[in-house]
Amino acid sequence: MQKYSVFSLIKNAFSDHQNWEVAWKDPTPKKEYDVIIIGGGGHGLATAYYLAKEHNITNVAIIEKGWIGGGNVGRNTTIIRSNYMHDDNALFSEFGMDLWRKMSQDLNYNVMFSPRGIINLAHSDAQMNAYSRRGNSMRLNGIDAVLLNREEVQKRIPMADFSDNVRFPIFGGLMQPSAGTARHDAVAWGYARQADSMGVDIIQNCEVTGFDVTNGKIVGIRTSRGDIKAKKVGLCVAGSTNILAEMLNMTLPIETHLLQACVSEPVKPLLDHVVTFGAGHFYCSQSDKGEMVMGGDLDGYNSYSQRGNLPTLQHVLTEGIAMFPFLSKLKMLRTWGGIMDMSMDGSPIIDKTHIDGLYLNCGWCYGGFKATPASGWTFAHTIAQDRVHELNAGYSLNRFNTGDLIDEKGLGTKTWIS
Amino acid sequence: MLYIFCPHCGSRSQNEFAYGGDATVKRPELNKEISDQEWNNFVYLRKSPRGKHLELWHHISGCRQWIKVERDTSTHEIFKTYKADELTE
Numbered sequence: 001m002q003k004y005s006v007f008s009l010i011k012n013a014f015s016d017h018q019n020w021e022v023a024w025k026d027p028t029p030k031k032e033y034d035v036i037i038i039g040g041g042g043h044g045l046a047t048a049y050y051l052a053k054e055h056n057i058t059n060v061a062i063i064e065k066g067w068i069g070g071g072n073v074g075r076n077t078t079i080i081r082s083n084y085m086h087d088d089n090a091l092f093s094e095f096g097m098d099l100w101r102k103m104s105q106d107l108n109y110n111v112m113f114s115p116r117g118i119i120n121l122a123h124s125d126a127q128m129n130a131y132s133r134r135g136n137s138m139r140l141n142g143i144d145a146v147l148l149n150r151e152e153v154q155k156r157i158p159m160a161d162f163s164d165n166v167r168f169p170i171f172g173g174l175m176q177p178s179a180g181t182a183r184h185d186a187v188a189w190g191y192a193r194q195a196d197s198m199g200v201d202i203i204q205n206c207e208v209t210g211f212d213v214t215n216g217k218i219v220g221i222r223t224s225r226g227d228i229k230a231k232k233v234g235l236c237v238a239g240s241t242n243i244l245a246e247m248l249n250m251t252l253p254i255e256t257h258l259l260q261a262c263v264s265e266p267v268k269p270l271l272d273h274v275v276t277f278g279a280g281h282f283y284c285s286q287s288d289k290g291e292m293v294m295g296g297d298l299d300g301y302n303s304y305s306q307r308g309n310l311p312t313l314q315h316v317l318t319e320g321i322a323m324f325p326f327l328s329k330l331k332m333l334r335t336w337g338g339i340m341d342m343s344m345d346g347s348p349i350i351d352k353t354h355i356d357g358l359y360l361n362c363g364w365c366y367g368g369f370k371a372t373p374a375s376g377w378t379f380a381h382t383i384a385q386d387r388v389h390e391l392n393a394g395y396s397l398n399r400f401n402t403g404d405l406i407d408e409k410g411l412g413t414k415t416w417i418s
Numbered sequence: 419m420l421y422i423f424c425p426h427c428g429s430r431s432q433n434e435f436a437y438g439g440d441a442t443v444k445r446p447e448l449n450k451e452i453s454d455q456e457w458n459n460f461v462y463l464r465k466s467p468r469g470k471h472l473e474l475w476h477h478i479s480g481c482r483q484w485i486k487v488e489r490d491t492s493t494h495e496i497f498k499t500y501k502a503d504e505l506t507e
Binding site (some may be wrong): 214242251253254300301304310311379400 | 431454455459473498
């Protein structure tokens with residue numbers, strides 16, 4: 001594989017950038033693989049990469065119905081954080097933060113990781129107390145957390161509404177300085193390029209139509225490009241999880257819902273951090289191009305359409321304007337939607353299933369993008385070793401049966417109730 | 419914007435409604451031994467199909483009745499609505 005560097009950039013400049021190698025190949029599926037990962041999104045690509053890198057398993061195929069980077073990995077709002085209170089979430093996410101910090105060097109691909117800090121705003125004394133508790137829990141797990149008072153928040157985001165006559169005055173906030181953003185497409189492309197170079201077949205435009213299970217063991221999959229045998233199969237398909245589960249006669253604690261995001265026209269740099277509104281669902285950051293990147297509530301009913309409706313967008317932006325009044329002056333540039341695999345406790349599932357050789361990675365709700373490296377790393381471990389790693393032991397499928405929920409915010413599919 | 423036909427009030431915009439989830443889920447019968455698996459099925463497990471989905475909506479800013487709506491989860495087409503106690507096809 002051609003290494004990306006300033007020298008290769010200069011060298012290729014002499015040939016008008018016409019001679020760059022393709023970043024990944026377009027192979028025809030083989031008859032058999034050791035491992036098939038279904039879903040060529042961030043998590044699937046990362047899983048294949050860590051299977052090859054950490055476990056030396058390279059006879060791997062990624063089966064993608066659409067194209068690499070066309071799903072949620074290209075539709076999210078690029079936020080990376082580990083500001084969780086519960087140990088399972090905190091340790092998992094902080095492990096991921098380490099992978100994020102090293103990612104650009106590790107993948108030889110600039111993912112533009114920008115640790116600009118996230119501020120969760122508080123709008124009441126009770127919320128300040130809750131944030132103080134969460135911040136202390138984070139620090140006990142070695143994650144940086146700073147409780148900001150009103151003045152300290154005002155210094156960092158003076159454009160927020162600090163006037164007296166507001167419905168939700170800003171009391172302060174909880175900041176994780178090491179949180180931030182990254183270029184989401186680059187994450188997908190970087191993982192795809194490295195996985196491909198280590199021998200992983202990335203097979204795009206290939207839809208899974210069925211599974212071959214014999215005596216409780218997976219033996220292969222059926223696809224629109226023919227049957228493929230496999231010793232192990234991992235599902236990594238986010239919002240499409242239930243569609244595949246139905247083919248396997250499985251019912252999961254997952255509902256598929258639509259989440260919208262939008263960006264404004266680009267403006268000069270004014271917002272240094274990622275900021276979340278504490279009195280509703282709204283968050284905002286500014287992209288390197290200057291666009292305000294915004295998101296918020298689910299549309300609120302089961303949906304597989306990758307586009308949303310205006311009432312929800314209006315509701316979300318109303319909250320946005322309550323937080324940052326200047327947003328009302330900006331024009332919207334684009335809105336889009338992605339389908340989320342909403343789990344019933346708001347936490348993900350990375351586990352084995354009752355079918356031998358079939359592994360499940362789903363339930364990421366809003367938090368899939370930031371989990372990309374840690375999810376891929378632990379899922380690769382679970383598949384390669386046929387047992388869960390201690391980092392994802394809490395993300396079991398059986399926890400709903402045993403009552404060991406990880407109810408970080410007490411929210412599942414009905415997030416709009418809070 | 420969805421327009422939902424409330425069997426009590428007529429066609430109204432989705433802004434008047436709150437979503438109540440899958441209407442095919444049945445609570446386990448009272449007065450008998452219920453296994454953890456049955457509770458798990460009732461509380462957490464959902465088919466969440468792509469396509470026709472029978473779901474509950476609450477006409478919260480209207481007549482405040484719960485209704486059943488048969489809707490396509492990928493096109494959002496609404497086929498039929500029912501009163502809460504009405505038998506569905």
